[in-house]
Amino acid sequence: MLKKTLLALGLCLAVSASAFADIATKEEHGSRFSFTYPVFTLENSAVQNKINGEISAIVEETRSLLQDPDYLEVGTFFTLPLETEDYISFVFTSYVDGGGHGLPTIRGMVYDKATGNRLPYTHFTAPVETEQLKQGILSGKNIVYCNYFEEISKAPFLKTSETFKVSDNFILRPDGHVYLMYPPYELDNYAAGITYVQLP
Numbered sequence: 001m002l003k004k005t006l007l008a009l010g011l012c013l014a015v016s017a018s019a020f021a022d023i024a025t026k027e028e029h030g031s032r033f034s035f036t037y038p039v040f041t042l043e044n045s046a047v048q049n050k051i052n053g054e055i056s057a058i059v060e061e062t063r064s065l066l067q068d069p070d071y072l073e074v075g076t077f078f079t080l081p082l083e084t085e086d087y088i089s090f091v092f093t094s095y096v097d098g099g100g101h102g103l104p105t106i107r108g109m110v111y112d113k114a115t116g117n118r119l120p121y122t123h124f125t126a127p128v129e130t131e132q133l134k135q136g137i138l139s140g141k142n143i144v145y146c147n148y149f150e151e152i153s154k155a156p157f158l159k160t161s162e163t164f165k166v167s168d169n170f171i172l173r174p175d176g177h178v179y180l181m182y183p184p185y186e187l188d189n190y191a192a193g194i195t196y197v198q199l200p
Helices: 002-010 046-066 130-139
Strands: 023-028 033-040 073-083 087-097 105-112 145-148 150-154 171-172 178-184 196-199
Touching: 002 171, 023 145, 033 087, 046 073, 046 150, 087 171, 105 171, 105 178
Parallel strands: 033 073
Antiparallel strands: 023 033, 073 087, 087 105, 145 150, 145 196, 171 178, 178 196
16 A cells, blocks of 8 residues: 555656666566666666666665565655756655555665766755755745645744754756755655755
8 A cells, every 4th residue: 555655646756767768667576575666778887887786776675674574565666857968866765565654765866977976966056054954944945845846835844853954865857956855754744745845
């Protein structure tokens, strides 16, 4: 059930992988697992192998959770908000269905096609301090989107958060902005899904 819910929600951000010549979708399905992940083909094979290797490591880490008999199902899926000549930006989600109200692990991953390096958000915009970002969100200067960019969140959980920090996870979108990603309960409730904080 968790997998179906996450997949349905994730499709709101998905861009068909077939629209990009250098990205293929690989799928593996079994009685307790369902892996869907990107496989990149690039001119530079070393870069290609570096990116694909990091993705494979996440898949294998998720697969190893099958050793726990309490997990009903594990899996991964991805969405691709943006690909340009120079960069690939995608969201890679791994999940575990233990029959309860589980939380997925969601990674915003941006790679440089020339080097295969996973880039930090500061490659694209100026760094922001935690308190600066917090005040920007509370004042509305940094807009927070939820429900797959269909709604604006007021980030109600931020005021009482003791763990808030500048996220390492982010995506690029066609509008030219960088969006820091936060999991459910960090800024808003579970129903809001992932929240995305817009940076300049």
